[in-house]
Amino acid sequence: MHIAEGFLPPAHAIAWGVASAPFVVHGVRSLTREVREHPESTLLLGASGAFTFVLSALKLPSVTGSCSHPTGTGLGAILFRPPIMAVLGTITLLFQALLLAHGGLTTLGANVFSMAIAGPWAGYGVYRLLRGWDVPLMVTVFFGAFVADLSTYCVTSVQLALAFPDPGSGFLGALGKFGSIFAVTQVPLAVSEGLLTVIVMRLLVQSSKGELTRLGVLLTRSGERKQEAVAR
Amino acid sequence: MxxxxxxxxxxxxxxxxxxxxxxxxxxxxxxxxxxxxxxxxxxxxxxxxxxxxxxxxSPLYEPPSGEVESALFALQAALGAGVLAYYFGLRRGRRQGEERALAASGATAAPADTPGGD
Structure with a gap:
């Protein structure tokens, strides 16, 4: 659930836009380079974007008695790294802002920052950290997607608390208020997103071994896997 | 299963x-x-x-009713699901094609592999 149109004061809207722009520009460059150097990855890029499309259209009920939706950004961040996900996430947010009146153009910068930049980077960071500790792939994928989803809504809460500090309790009071609306609602949804991302990754491991090896998701450490990669 | x-x-x-x-x-x-x-x-x-x-x-375009809005959300999900299904279908088909081609070339290559001619 994104910040609605017009619900950030102009100064905040502009500041978040300025903060997001370089990430998106850098992402567009990474994306064009990826497509130029590896035209065969276009399909998987499309699939990653499609996953975000599906998940951010699914409004699910949560334990707090309200509804929110997952983001689907963890998968693309793990496969293609966060800069490329910044572009795919921005496209999804634009679609929703223009056609669905969900999110908005004035709040696009802030929403891009939370869903397409902060979330993917946080999820990717956790994924890399766990991989470094030799945690099984699917466990790292689950936590990567879980963190990408949950951190997105934590950032949204911070953005709103910065714009609307509580008159009595200040920034922290407002953060508690928005956090209980967004972040708590999101916990079970982030679990769902983690599980769905694991399902897609399992299907990818079956169907696209070569691609995942090239992207560094599947390691060619053991000899057996190496042979398999060579055979392909 | x-x-x-x-x-x-x-x-x-x-x-x-x-x-x-x-x-x-x-x-x-x-x-x-x-x-x-x-x-x-x-x-x-x-x-x-x-x-x-x-x-x-305010939003430049707002769906006129909850029904239209849910239709657009369904459209978004359908677009994404369609692309995902296309991807996995294509992969599966390619893999099957490769396996078949491999099996076919294996069948024709097998006699040539046997030493004996020279």
């Missing part, structure tokens, strides 16, 4: 359970409007903190 497929089905059931349980347990009953969007609740919270706040920009 293979072990792989069974695990995927179990994962899907877990996702469905996570979505259905809040409804079954009636976790939205304490609210005036159960299971409203979190973004609408945030808007309410903003007007609580700053009663004078007026949104200074």
């Amino acid at each position: 293979s072990r792989n497929a069974r695990i995927n089905v179990l994962l899907l059931i877990a996702v469905a359970a996570l979505a259905v349980l809040p409804l079954v347990l009636g976790l939205g009953d304490h609210k005036e409007e159960p299971f409203a969007g979190a973004d609408a609740e945030a808007e309410t919270a903003i007007t609580e903190i700053e009663p004078d706040y007026e949104p200074w920009f």
